Amino acid sequence: MTRVQLQSVGKRYPARGRNGTEVIAVDDVSIDIASGEIHAVIGFSGAGKSTLLRLVNGLERATAGHILVDGEDVTALPESKLRVVRSKIGMIFQQFNLFHSKTVAKNVEYPLVVAGTPRPEREARVAELLSFVGLADYGQSHIEQLSGGQKQRVGIARALATNPGLLLADEATSALDPDTSREVLQLLQRVNRELGITILLITHEMDVVREIAQRVTVMAGGRAVEHGDVFEVFSNPQNETTRSFVATALPSAPSTEHLRALREKHRGKLVSMTFRDGSVDQPIVFQTLADRGVGVNIVYGGISEVGGRTFGKLTLELIGDDLQVEHAIAALGQQTELEVLA
Numbered sequence: 001m002t003r004v005q006l007q008s009v010g011k012r013y014p015a016r017g018r019n020g021t022e023v024i025a026v027d028d029v030s031i032d033i034a035s036g037e038i039h040a041v042i043g044f045s046g047a048g049k050s051t052l053l054r055l056v057n058g059l060e061r062a063t064a065g066h067i068l069v070d071g072e073d074v075t076a077l078p079e080s081k082l083r084v085v086r087s088k089i090g091m092i093f094q095q096f097n098l099f100h101s102k103t104v105a106k107n108v109e110y111p112l113v114v115a116g117t118p119r120p121e122r123e124a125r126v127a128e129l130l131s132f133v134g135l136a137d138y139g140q141s142h143i144e145q146l147s148g149g150q151k152q153r154v155g156i157a158r159a160l161a162t163n164p165g166l167l168l169a170d171e172a173t174s175a176l177d178p179d180t181s182r183e184v185l186q187l188l189q190r191v192n193r194e195l196g197i198t199i200l201l202i203t204h205e206m207d208v209v210r211e212i213a214q215r216v217t218v219m220a221g222g223r224a225v226e227h228g229d230v231f232e233v234f235s236n237p238q239n240e241t242t243r244s245f246v247a248t249a250l251p252s253a254p255s256t257e258h259l260r261a262l263r264e265k266h267r268g269k270l271v272s273m274t275f276r277d278g279s280v281d282q283p284i285v286f287q288t289l290a291d292r293g294v295g296v297n298i299v300y301g302g303i304s305e306v307g308g309r310t311f312g313k314l315t316l317e318l319i320g321d322d323l324q325v326e327h328a329i330a331a332l333g334q335q336t337e338l339e340v341l342a
């Protein structure tokens with residue numbers, strides 16, 4: 001298990017060409033990734049995520065700040081010592097980066113050959129890794145015979161070969177269909193839980209974060225604009241970038257446009273109710289409405305899981321005479337997070 005501490009990390013690329021300007025790819029980013037944690041960095045394209053990963057595994061040098069991997073400052077290490085740190089870091093990629101001319105077993109074995117592991121030990125380790133990723137019978141297959149999901153399993157097996165304490169995942173599921181993506185994420189969860197490996201993953205997909213990460217950093221324009229527990233960050237986003245990610249994956253209140261369309265069909269009072277990890281006792285809500293003679297239609301939204309906890313918003317149409325509806329809203333307002341949609 002590995003802890004990674006980024007302390008005010010920055011990366012500037014010098015201006016290129018005559019009219020080029022300097023690029024600040026990563027700007028004053030501080031993140032503390034605990035041993036054994038799955039930490040996601042989410043952001044749109046160009047936010048600085050891949051640069052951040054390359055700084056952590058020492059493929060590029062930070063131009064400001066410090067990066068400690070298990071207490072060792074990789075920003076200060078000479079290349080020879082960096083190699084030792086890198087051997088304790090596995091990495092997987094969106095396009096898998098496998099050797100197409102080699103068999104599955106040879107791909108997985110490769111880091112062990114580089115590390116000088118004796119052959120019998122290598123063979124045993126490859127068999128163990130292939131079995132762990134569910135490809136025990138595929139050792140002699142060629143890469144092009146495999147599906148995308150299988151290729152990423154090979155990538156994971158190869159990344160684990162040298163027993164790293166940290167796995168870096170660069171958009172590891174972005175090239176996969178949703179079902180395959182889910183399977184690979186489940187495998188990463190096993191890597192984390194069963195092998196105790198810390199995972200730092202970067203993604204532009206909210207679903208990836210929602211499904212496996214415990215903590216998240218949201219990046220925009222090179223900066224870490226929001227970070228913390230996945231549920232806390234996404235159930236109460238403070239930053240515009242975070243909000244737009246939430247909107248891509250989580251049920252929310254209707255947009256102004258949606259609301260207009262809903263009003264065409266629903267003449268009753270529209271309210272939006274927020275569900276936050278057991279914060280709403282649904283039987284009590286429905287009883288409260290029934291007691292006041294108010295009917296209810298669920299007209300929009302949904303409830304989902306974030307970091308293993310429930311979150312969502314439902315838009316309800318309340319039907320009854322004005323006074324009854326008003327009383328019902330007042331009563332519900334005591335029990336739940338309720339917003340009357342204007």
Ligand code: ADP
Pocket residue numbers: 013023024025043044045046047048049050051052
């Ligand atoms: P992301 O992974 O979030 O898409 P990147 O880390 O790839 O973002 O890029 C962040 C910014 O840094 C972008 O503006 C990109 O053009 C710039 N950048 C990345 N690598 C280099 C480089 N080697 N030289 C110059 N600019 C770079």
